[in-house]
Amino acid sequence: MFSQAKHSSGSGKTREIKEWVRKFASVPEDFAILVTELKCTEPGCPPLETIVALLGSENRKYQQKVHLSIEQIGEIDAKKISEQLQRQLENKEESVERHNEH
Amino acid sequence: MSTSNNKVPVTVLTGFLGSGKTTLLNRILTENHGKRIAVIENEFGEIGIDNALVVSAEEEIFEMNNGCICCTVRGDLIRILGNLMKRRDKFDYILVETTGLADPAPVAQTFFVDDEIQDALELDGIVTLVDTKHVLMHLDSSSECKEQVAFADVILLNKTDLVSEAEIDQLEIRIRSMNAMAKIYRTKDAAIDMESILNIKGFDLEHALAVKPTFLQPDYPFEWAGVFEIDNSHLKITLSEGPDPSMSVSLLNIGEASAEDVTALLDQAVKTFSDKNISLSPGGSIDSTGKLYKLELAQTGSKTFYVKPKKAGKYVLFTQHKPEEFSMTIERNEIEIDAIFSTNYEASHTHDSEVSSVGITSPGDLDEKKFNEWLSKLLREQGTDIFRMKGVLSLAGKSERFVFQGVHMLFDGRPDKPWADEERSNQIVFIGRNLNRKMLVEGFQSCLKKNRQLSIR
Incomplete structure (x- = not known):
């Protein structure tokens, strides 16, 4: 649990991921981007995922998960995440497809 | 600002x-x-x-x-x-x-x-x-x-x-x-x-538990405690009819006749009241400390019992009911006496049955790995019912306090200032729905490096 302690180690990388998402996907101006890591130690569960979510007004929300930590996400990963999010934006579907590559 | x-x-x-x-x-x-x-x-x-x-x-x-x-x-x-x-x-x-x-x-x-x-x-x-x-x-x-x-x-x-x-x-x-x-x-x-x-x-986190939790008095299995000085002349207890055909009592040694000394014995008294009782008919004697006696009170008229500890000293008598419910009197050498100090333990009937707070305080060190596993499992299984938690922990082998707080399954913790000359101790408070106090206490206890006395609120 102590290894799961969620305290901010600095927002630099998070900000960078958000900038990549805005660069690679046409995120409407009024949308907020949320980047968060979730960990689960239960056997059979994904140990760690980063969720990138787009949150717009009128409860419009799109999210994409990746089995990488925030620190591990590079520009290429961010591009793939953004492409998935872009498809969701265009289809207006709330999808949670996983992107497993690194 | x-x-x-x-x-x-x-x-x-x-x-x-x-x-x-x-x-x-x-x-x-x-x-x-x-x-x-x-x-x-x-x-x-x-x-x-x-x-x-x-x-x-x-x-x-x-x-x-x-x-x-x-x-x-x-x-x-x-x-x-x-x-x-x-x-x-x-x-x-x-x-x-x-x-x-x-x-x-x-x-x-x-x-x-x-x-x-x-x-x-x-x-x-x-x-x-x-x-x-x-x-x-x-x-x-x-x-x-x-x-x-x-x-x-x-x-x-x-x-x-x-x-x-x-x-x-x-x-x-x-x-x-x-x-x-x-x-x-x-x-x-x-x-x-x-x-x-x-x-x-x-x-x-720097203020974790800066506000000391205020726990209500728990529901104790006894309603009264009285401190008596007992020398070679024993005490005689007389009881009349009351609300029950029996009453459990326990005798413990005590240092001083003070509220603090009685409070320090509460956990021990609770444990004693959970032991198997010794049935005592009228005329019998309470002669051991740390035992639970069940005074048999079914017969009509007044019933007499004796308090005869093996050594002279100060003792506290915990009784299941309040003395006045059985018109209880205590005499030494045929003279009625009062307790040097006495206190009531009122059962509160206004607790919320669903949402509650559980506090655990314990001196000693925690096995970090065990505690990690226990808390992870607890939050996985009951995180939706644990609204908030806060704590200051003493982890074995670590010179600094570990402070943490959490909201449901989100956990935020880090090492804090080092322990100084004070005794290393742990304090955790959980607030949640359907909290199982016994399970939380036993789980926490199993993570302690050594067997320590817990204070549970």
Whole structure:
């Protein structure tokens, strides 16, 4: 649990991921981007995922998960995440497809 | 005025419809406290201050999960906070007013899921207003109302002019049984000093347990304790008919006839009262300490028993019922005597049956690996029912305290200042729904390096 302690180690990388998402996907101006890591130690569960979510007004929300930590996400990963999010934006579907590559 | 780390503090105001949230909000906005406050109000808000920076929110819930970990945040808040931070120079404090039926958890969790939000903003505290006149019917029927009380750092028992002092006393006992961590104030028209509700550092790890939890007296298996000096002449106890055909009693050694010394023996007395009893017929003697005696009182007329410990000294007698219920008298050498010190243990019948606080205090060191595994499992399995937790831990082999706090499954912890000359000890408080006190205590105990005496509240 102590290894799961969620305290901010600095927002630099998070900000960078958000900038990549805005660069690679046409995120409407009024949308907020949320980047968060979730960990689960239960056997059979994904140990760690980063969720990138787009949150717009009128409860419009799109999210994409990746089995990488925030620190591990590079520009290429961010591009793939953004492409998935872009498809969701265009289809207006709330999808949670996983992107497993690194 | 932002905090020293330049994060903007955020206070969340919760409370059922009619509890006085808007009154408090308007009061905060008109007070001369020197803060420029941005307000995120619920969509039905009625703020009457023209030049306040006010944004309406719509309570949009966004749920994330990964395996067993589930986290719900407020999507609209994330959006609004992001936009507000672009106007960072316009304010130095943020107030979030929720609707009466809001669950505080998504609001609180919003401040712990994104590093950018965490770096810019600091959830300072949750202030819950309670309409003392009408809250009881909501407390019985609404999970949101219970959660608003359970999540709070500060609770204002408002509209005190509409109820009697006795009713407020009863209400405070019930609310205290649910949330042992909150500071509780009684207010009329939501009139309260600003320093009691703003900048209170309710989620700041440096202030973990700075507010000492206030636990209600637990329901003890005894209702009275009396301290007696016993020399070679034994004591004679006489009882008449009472509400039960028997009464359990226990005798323990005590250092001094003081409230502190009796309190120090309470855990031992509770353990003794859970032991197998020794049946004692009239004429029998209580001659051992640390044993549970069941005085048989079925026969009519007065019944006599004796207290004959093997050594002279001071002793405390714990009785299952109050002495007056059996017209109990105690004599030494045929002269009736009173206890040097005595105290009653009233059973409280106003506990909330669903939401409660459990506190565990223990000296000694924790096995970090075991504690990690135990707490992880606990949060995986019961994280949705554990609203908040806070603690200061002594981890074996670590020279620093470990401080932590959590909201549901989100856990925030780090090493804190080093232990000095004081005894190393652990303190944890859980606030939640259907908490199993026994299971929590046993689980915690199994993580201790050595067997230590626990203090459980």
